Amino acid sequence: MGPRLQEQLRRWDHGNRASRMQQLEAFIDQCSDASGPQLEVALENGASLFLARVSSWLRLSFALGHSVGLPLQAISIFIGAHAGQRFLAEFVEVGGVATVLEILKLPKLADDDKAKAIRLLVAVSSAGRHYKEIVCESGGVEVLEALMRLTMSEPELEQARDLLVLLGRGNPSFSTAVHRALLRLLRCDSGVAQRMACEGVRALVSALPSSQDRPPLRIVAIACGC
The missing domain is CATH 1.10.1240 (Methyltransferase, Methionine Synthase (B12-binding Domains); Chain A, domain 1)
Incomplete structure (x- = not known):
């Protein structure tokens, strides 16, 4: 883990909501088409550390009733990345699929957030039968x-x-x-x-x-x- 990532994680850990949103916007702008290896380079071999933080913040934002669009979009970059299967496994392992499905149950979920949640589940399900089964076992149907x-x-x-x-x-x-x-x-x-x-x-x-x-x-x- 390089010094630039250390500083980024420090700012994330000590930042407020506005600061984290700015970090996610910058990440989405810079890495929207990145492959798994490219994400590791961009995040100085600490991509999993950043993904874990974003996944945790998604759960917190959902629980507090805040917009979840940016964390959903950022996570989709990891999940949909070519040669990024490890990120998908990590997201599923921490209960990410169940969180996204709970988000879709919200009665007043913004249309844009709803679309991003569905796109994320499409990316998960497109990875094969095992991941389709996880979505279904979590109540996706x-x-x-x-x-x-x-x-x-x-x-x-x-x-x-x-x-x-x-x-x-x-x-x-x-x-x-x-x-x-x-x-x-x-x-x-x-x-x-x-x-x-x-x-x-x-x-x-x-x-x-x-x-x-x-x-x-x-x-x-x-x-x-x-």
Whole structure:
């Protein structure tokens, strides 16, 4: 750990909310497209130390009712970094997925923060079946279904639906739960959410091998125009 990182961590540990937000803004501006090795260089081989602090601050900001957009965005840089699988494992190990799902349950969560939380879960789920299972085991399917029942903008509904579809693919332990959630959404009050759910069913059915096709899903998909 180099002197520059030591100073950065000292400022973080002793700084107030405004100071930490400035640090996150600078990090996001400088490292938005960085790979895992590049993050280590930028943070003088102390990337895990910084990620741990940001993850902890995310939990604190959520608990205090503060905006969580910047820490979510910063963590997404680590999670989505090429060759940055270690950062993903570290974030999951400290309960990061459960924290993000709890954030999505907030009744007055800002739309921008909601979108960033969903994008972070997409990055986690895109890492493979193991991480999809972690999201589902933490209640991800139920949280996304509840979100889609709320009044949301169409782009946000699309994000939630696409994450549900992602969780339903290549994840046999939870594919049935995803299918049932989408089928229940076909009966919700929102016409836009119904359409999104229908498109989600079609996407899942089209990806199923014929040997795994489920007749009830196929019937719904046909009714939806598939």
